[in-house]
Amino acid sequence: MTAVSIEIRAKTFPAAGGAPARPLYADFKLDVADRSFTALLGPSGLGKTTLLNLIAGVDRDFEGRVSFSREQPRIGYAFQSPRLLPWRTVLENVTLPLPKTAGTLTRARGLLTEMGLGDAADVYPERLSLGMQRRVALARAFAVEPDLLLMDEPFVSLDEANADRLRDLLAELIARRPTTVVFVTHDSREAVRLADRLVVLAGPPVRIEQDVAVTLTPEQRAMPGEIDRFRQTALGLTRGAVA
Numbered sequence: 001m002t003a004v005s006i007e008i009r010a011k012t013f014p015a016a017g018g019a020p021a022r023p024l025y026a027d028f029k030l031d032v033a034d035r036s037f038t039a040l041l042g043p044s045g046l047g048k049t050t051l052l053n054l055i056a057g058v059d060r061d062f063e064g065r066v067s068f069s070r071e072q073p074r075i076g077y078a079f080q081s082p083r084l085l086p087w088r089t090v091l092e093n094v095t096l097p098l099p100k101t102a103g104t105l106t107r108a109r110g111l112l113t114e115m116g117l118g119d120a121a122d123v124y125p126e127r128l129s130l131g132m133q134r135r136v137a138l139a140r141a142f143a144v145e146p147d148l149l150l151m152d153e154p155f156v157s158l159d160e161a162n163a164d165r166l167r168d169l170l171a172e173l174i175a176r177r178p179t180t181v182v183f184v185t186h187d188s189r190e191a192v193r194l195a196d197r198l199v200v201l202a203g204p205p206v207r208i209e210q211d212v213a214v215t216l217t218p219e220q221r222a223m224p225g226e227i228d229r230f231r232q233t234a235l236g237l238t239r240g241a242v243a
């Protein structure tokens with residue numbers, strides 16, 4: 001079953017500095033299966049964040065449509081930077097998008113504890129490392145119990161050990177609360193490790209260059225050698241390649 005169907009007939013940003021406006025998207029289509037994990041890969045500045053914004057409804061200035069199988073789906077969005085409100089505690093940041101019903105606070109505290117943030121619930125974000133702030137942003141995205149989770153390079157600029165811990169945490173959370181994920185990354189190893197579908201974008205205008213099912217078992221995903229082998233055969237990337 002398709003969870004979200006994206007059809008962008010045209011998306012263009014206004015021209016800057018006298019250059020003519022170039023269409024970012026023209027006749028682009030992408031269907032995302034329910035409870036699938038799709039990783040979007042592609043060069044910097046191509047339009048991946050724009051695509052997430054169109055799906056989320058943050059940007060409605062385009063020709064086309066985004067249709068969801070579920071009416072009024074709950075959407076969690078983890079942005080490229082954690083975007084926490086500095087004058088709110090961790091718990092307040094996480095509960096901000098939630099309806100203020102009985103049990104909201106208890107559930108949010110439970111989620112924070114589950115995510116290793118129990119002791120940080122009542123502190124302000126500036127006291128936390130970037131890794132912890134990213135963890136809070138992940139908690140905020142999960143707290144809405146999303147039908148669709150949009151993630152825009154959520155682990156970028158972390159050291160590998162921290163990024164790895166968060167990747168494991170994300171995989172655990174999704175195993176426990178299955179949801180549809182669209183995940184933007186520059187890192188094809190991260191994509192192979194987490195996703196069940198890789199969509200490699202090229203352009204402009206943006207087009208799908210490769211659309212690959214990731215067939216690795218959870219055990220193979222934990223093995224860097226298997227991930228590299230898959231990148232090599234499925235994406236044509238060599239062992240030393242950066243992307």
Ligand SMILES: Nc1ncnc2c1ncn2[C@@H]1O[C@H](COP(=O)(O)OP(=O)(O)OP(=O)(O)O)[C@@H](O)[C@H]1O
Pocket residue numbers: 013014024043044045046047048049050051
């Ligand atoms: N609000 C805006 N106004 C004008 N141009 C914009 C706006 N937002 C994005 N752009 C331009 O649209 C293009 C695509 O931007 P976008 O952020 O979607 O790319 P991206 O693939 O996510 O890049 P990155 O991987 O570097 O984050 C870029 O050239 C960017 O400068």
